[in-house]
Amino acid sequence: MDELSIEVTGLKKYFVGAKAVDGISFKVKSGSIYGMLGPNGAGKTTTIETLVGLYRRDGGRISVLGYDPEDDLDKIKKLIGVQLQSPSLFPRLTVKEMVNLFSSFYPQPMDPVEVINQVGLDSKENTQIRFLSGGQRHRLAVGLAMVSNGKIMFLDEPTTGLDPKARRQLWDVIKGLKNNGVTVFLTTHYMEEAEKLCDDLMIIDLGKVIVQGSPRELIKEFSQETAIEFSDPGLTDLSRKALEDRQLAARVSYEVKEKRIILYTHNVPFTMKKLLDFGSDHKLAIDDIVVRRASLEDVFLKLTGRGIRE
C-alpha cells in the first residue's frame, strides 16, 4: 500500500449561490503528481484553497500529511509550498527580494538563486514585480511555492499563460520535483499537460468528481476509438440529423465553441468514406480534417458533453 500525502473524503465548500465543491473525495500518493482537471468554475481553486487552509470547509474530511488544516494549519504550512491561481505580491519588491523574503519564512528553504534559475527568471531577478509580464509573474508564483522546499507542492494552474517553451520548461521542473520525492498536486485546463505529467488525475465539474484514474486508464476506458475531427461546414438541424442517421460506424460529438465536429470510430477508412459521401450528397465542404488518437480531451467531452475550454 502506497503512502498517502493527501486524503480527502466528501469535501464540501459552499458559497452563497454556488456549491463550489460538493462532495469530492480523492487520495494522493506520496511522491506522485496528481492532476485536477475541469472547466472554469468547476471548483478546482476552491478545492486547493480549502486544502491549504484559506477556506473553512462545510463538510467532509481532509488530511494533509496526516494533519487537518482546521486543527494544525501551522504545521501544514511549514511542510507545503503553495502557488495560488492569482497571488498578490508586494509590487515594488524585486523578484530576488520576494524569493528571499519567502525563503525566510521556511525552516529549510531551497536556495533562492537556484529557484529563480529553475523558473527561468535569472534575467529578471532585479526587476520589481509590478514590471513583470503576466507569464513572468506566474513563473515567480511557482518559484515562491518551490522555495518552501515543502513535501507537497500545491500548484493552481501552474502553466496557464506561459508560452510553449516556458510551459515545457516548467513541466521539466515539475518532473524534477517528483524525482526529488516531492508530491505535486496541480490543476490545469490542459488535457495534454495532464496526460504528460500526471500519475493520477480527476476530472471535476460543478463541484463534483466526474471520473478519476490514471490518464492511461481513463483514455483506455473511455476512448479506445480514433477521433476524426473536421470543421463544422454549417450543418442545419436537418443535415445534422442526416449525419447522425447515416451508418458512419461512429459516435458523433460537437464541440460547439470551436465549431468542430468529432467522430469517434473503430474503423477509420469506413467512417471516412461515409463522411465524404455525406459531404458530396449535401454539397457540403468537409474541410480541415484531422485524424488522431483519442485524448483526455475526448474523455472530458464524452463525460460532460462539452469541451473543457468552454
Added chain:
Amino acid sequence: MRIFINVFLANLKELIRDKTALFWFLAFPIFFVFLFGIVFSGSSELVFNLGIIIEEPSEMTDKIVEAMRAIDSFKVSVARGEGSEEMKALQKGERHIVIKIPAIDYQKMASGQGVEILVYYDASKQQTSQVLMSVVEKMFGEAEHNITGIPEIFKIKQEAIQADKLTDFDYILPGILAMALMQLGLFGSLQFLSLREQKIVRSLGVTPLARSTLLISEITLRLLMALVQTFLIITIARIVFGVTIISNIFVVFAVVIIGSLTFISLGYMLISFVKSNEAGQGIIQIVQFPMMFLSGIFFPPDFMPSYIQAIVRAIPLTYLGDALRQVMIGVYSGRSMLTNIIVLSGWLIVTLIITIKFWRWD
C-alpha cells in the same frame, strides 16, 4: 525576529519605492511648517500686558513685581488695594491677564491653608493667556511646599521665563506636529487596508508567516515614519524659523510615540468597519476633519458653544496637541501632562479593544 525584520524591510522598500507616497510623506510636514511659518513670521514676539493687583504691599510683593518686570515681553502695571482700574483694563482688552495677590494672613498660612492667588484672563485671547498662565503657574508653583512662613514663598525661578520669547508660530508648531501625527496614524491604516484589499495578506496566508507579524511590522514602520516626520518638522522649525524646543528630543519622541500609537489604533479600528479602500478613505476623512478643527490646535475653542467644547474635551487630538505644547515649548494649559497621557492611553486601549473585536484579515 528575522522574519519580522525581513517583512519590515519589505514594507519599508514598498514605501520608499512608491515615489508619490514618499513625496507626500515628506512634503506634507514641510509644506505645513513653511505655510504657518510664513503666515506668522510677520507677527513680532508676543507682548503680554500683565496687571498685578496688590491688596497689601510687602517686601514679598515687591519682589514679585520686580521679577515680572524683569521679563522682557511683560508689560506690567501695578495697582494697590481693590485694583478696579486693572479689572476694567482687562475687560477693555488692554490686559491679557490680571493677577490678584491678596493680603497675606500668616496665621492662616501657618495652619497650612496657603494663599489664594486669583488670576483673571481674557478668554478671547486664549493663546496668550495660556502662555501667561503657564508662566504664572510656574512662578507660584514653588510656593506650595515652601508654605510654612518663609518670606521667600514666591521665589521666582528664572527658567520659567522660557516663555518670554514665544511667538505665535512657536505656539502653533506643536499643533502642526500633532496634526501630522494624526494624519499619519489614521491614513497609515489605509496601507494595511490595501494589503488586505489587494489580497496580499491572503496570499501571504499560505506561508508560515504569522499575520500578526505582518501587522506589527506595519505598525513599526508607521512609528518610524512618525519619528522621521517629527524630526523633520522640528528641524525645519528650528533652522528656518528659529524655534527652540525646551525638552530633550527623546522626551518629545516619547510623547510622539504614544500619540502615534493612539491614532494608528484609531485608524485600524476605523478600517475594521469597511471593506474597500474608498470606504476607508471616507470614514477616516469623516473622523479626522472635524477633529482637526475642534481640537484647538489652530483655533481656540473658547468661542465655541458649550456642547462643542464637550467634544473638544473628548477628542484625543486635543490632548496630543496639549502634551506636545508642554514638552516642546513649555506652555501649560492647566491640564497636567499626566492627564494628557492618561487620556491618550485610554483612547489607545479602547480603540485597540474594539479593533481586536472587529478586526478582519480579508
